[in-house]
Amino acid sequence: MKTKRARTSVDKAVVDVWQREHRGCVNAVSFNADGNILVTGSDDRRVILWDWERGHAKLTFQSGHVNNVFQAKIMPCSDDRTMVTCAADVQVRQAQISERGVETKLLAKHQGRAHKLAIEPGSPHIFYTCGEDGLVQHIDLRTAASAELFTCRPIDDSRSYMAFIHLNAIAIDPRNPNLFAVAGSDEYTRLYDIRKYKWDSSTDFGQPADYFCPPHLIGDDQVGITGLAFSDQSELLVSYNDEFIYLFTRDMGLGPNPVPSSPLSTCNEASEMGFDHSAMNANDNAVPQVYKGHRNCETVKGVSFFGPKSDFVVSGSDCGRILIWKKKGGELIRVMEADKDVVNCIESHPHTTVLASSGIESDIKIWTPKDIDKPTLPINVEQVAYDIKRILLHKHAADSGKTMETSNIRIYF
Numbered sequence: 001m002k003t004k005r006a007r008t009s010v011d012k013a014v015v016d017v018w019q020r021e022h023r024g025c026v027n028a029v030s031f032n033a034d035g036n037i038l039v040t041g042s043d044d045r046r047v048i049l050w051d052w053e054r055g056h057a058k059l060t061f062q063s064g065h066v067n068n069v070f071q072a073k074i075m076p077c078s079d080d081r082t083m084v085t086c087a088a089d090v091q092v093r094q095a096q097i098s099e100r101g102v103e104t105k106l107l108a109k110h111q112g113r114a115h116k117l118a119i120e121p122g123s124p125h126i127f128y129t130c131g132e133d134g135l136v137q138h139i140d141l142r143t144a145a146s147a148e149l150f151t152c153r154p155i156d157d158s159r160s161y162m163a164f165i166h167l168n169a170i171a172i173d174p175r176n177p178n179l180f181a182v183a184g185s186d187e188y189t190r191l192y193d194i195r196k197y198k199w200d201s202s203t204d205f206g207q208p209a210d211y212f213c214p215p216h217l218i219g220d221d222q223v224g225i226t227g228l229a230f231s232d233q234s235e236l237l238v239s240y241n242d243e244f245i246y247l248f249t250r251d252m253g254l255g256p257n258p259v260p261s262s263p264l265s266t267c268n269e270a271s272e273m274g275f276d277h278s279a280m281n282a283n284d285n286a287v288p289q290v291y292k293g294h295r296n297c298e299t300v301k302g303v304s305f306f307g308p309k310s311d312f313v314v315s316g317s318d319c320g321r322i323l324i325w326k327k328k329g330g331e332l333i334r335v336m337e338a339d340k341d342v343v344n345c346i347e348s349h350p351h352t353t354v355l356a357s358s359g360i361e362s363d364i365k366i367w368t369p370k371d372i373d374k375p376t377l378p379i380n381v382e383q384v385a386y387d388i389k390r391i392l393l394h395k396h397a398a399d400s401g402k403t404m405e406t407s408n409i410r411i412y413f
Contacts, residue, residue: 021048021060022043022044023043023044024042024043024044025344025360025362026041026359026361026362027043027068027358028070028085028358029345029346029347029356029358030071030074031349032080033077033350035349035350035354036052036053037052037074037080038052038347038356039073040358041069041072041087042068042069045063045066045067045068045087046060047060047061047063048060050364052356059097061095061101061104063087063095064104064105064106065085065087065089065093067088069086069087070086070088070114070116071085071086071087071114071116072085073085073117075123075125076122076123077122077124078124081097082095082141083095083097084107084117084139085117086116086129086131087114088113089113090109090110090112090113091106091108091109092109092110092114093107094107094144105144107139107141107146110129110131110133110135110137111131111133112132112133112134113132115168115300116170117129117130118171118180120172121172121174121177124141126139127141128149128172129170130169130170130182133151133166134153134166134167135150135152136149136152136167136170136182137149138194149192150204151164152164152167152182152184154186155211159221166185166224168183168185168224168226168300169181169182169184169225169226169228171228171230175230176234179193179209180194181228182228183228183238184224185224186223186225187213187220187223187225188211188212189211189225189236190208190211191208191210191211191236192209193209208256209256210253210255212236212252212253213254213258214246214287218258222242223243225238225241226239226240226241226296226299226301226302226303227303227315228303229304229305231305232305232310234250235247236248236249237303237304237305237313238303239302239315240296241296242297244290245290245291245294245303245313247288247290249288252286291313291315292330293317293323294316294318294319295318296315298318300344301344301345302346302347303315303346304346304347305327305348306324306348307348307353308353310327311326311328312324312326312333313325313326313327314346314348314355315346316338316342316343316344316345316357316359317342317343320337320340320343320359321337321338322338323335324336338357339361341360343358344359345359353368353369354366354367355367
């Protein structure tokens with residue numbers, strides 16, 4: 001007589017699905033190099049690898065962090081088996097995936113929350129981290145050694161109350177991986193050239209090769225920067241809190257020694273790197289392209305290019321929407337409802353016109369284009385009120401376990 005196959009109970013099936021999904025705000029979304037895996041990290045301290053086309057969790061594991069995961073990325077050329085993470089617990093960690101499971105280990109620490117990391121393009125070994133302590137670190141997985149490159153300081157003595165710049169963002173130029181940019185709690189984006197670093201620590205590497213800032217924001221101590229992105233053409237996209245998004249080309253830099261009261265400072269060192277600062281005398285070239293309509297006030301938001309030639313700019317907003325602009329000209333062409341509260345993370349697929357988004361809600365959304373009529377801009381989108389009390393109550397309830405919503409990947413066509 002044949003033995004009947006044991007039947008999985010409904011309760012057990014629900015538990016299995018629940019264990020594969022996030023239980024808190026999703027703070028990190030990133031695609032692997034091939035684009036077939038989406039990685040997410042959350043307040044629940046777990047990392048999930050998704051087969052995003054099917055909405056199926058391929059792998060879920062505990063990151064080893066003891067606080068909210070802020071960034072999780074797969075290292076390129078690692079057969080999707082090596083990952084790096086950073087989090088609110090100040091730690092930078094590595095996760096190694098094998099047939100036996102996932103092993104995590106501590107690589108480095110900051111003295112404040114570690115917000116972002118940036119992987120050297122095409123490298124399975126090297127990445128950078130930045131944190132609220134102002135520190136930028138260079139980590140090589142071959143030696144598991146971290147080099148503390150510098151601590152980012154204010155540009156002059158007028159802000160003596162600020163011992164260092166709390167860094168929120170770091171990005172590497174894909175066309176020249178020797179160049180990377182950092183930004184945080186003041187108005188400047190700083191560009192560095194790793195070739196100027198002396199690995200025997202014989203020189204101070206804290207001096208940027210160039211600074212970027214819209215002329216009207218120089219000296220404004222009320223703004224800061226939450227997101228950075230480089231295009232494939234080495235353009236630099238900068239998202240300000242309580243302000244707008246700006247696009248800089250290399251000829252818009254202020255040089256390595258800008259005078260805070262003058263946005264037209266120049267320097268020979270920057271010219272030697274190929275930056276044409278003489279163009280700053282032309283008003284058309286001196287003013288960066290601006291993108292308006294989103295609200296970036298209460299949380300750390302990313303910003304991204306979108307499209308095969310970086311033809312579009314995309315950002316989340318405190319109003320729960322995703323906004324898409326034409327890169328050239330700054331026209332707002334699409335506004336999409338994406339979250340009940342806030343959209344923080346926007347990630348472009350590396351090869352096709354697909355977006356992944358996440359925010360205060362515990363799910364992840366995948367967006368693909370379709371041919372529909374152009375939507376109209378919501379009335380007063382620039383003045384959308386942000387109900388911080390509602391957000392904090394929602395988050396507190398989720399963190400305390402009073403409300404739990406099953407998270408998943410939603411695909412929008």
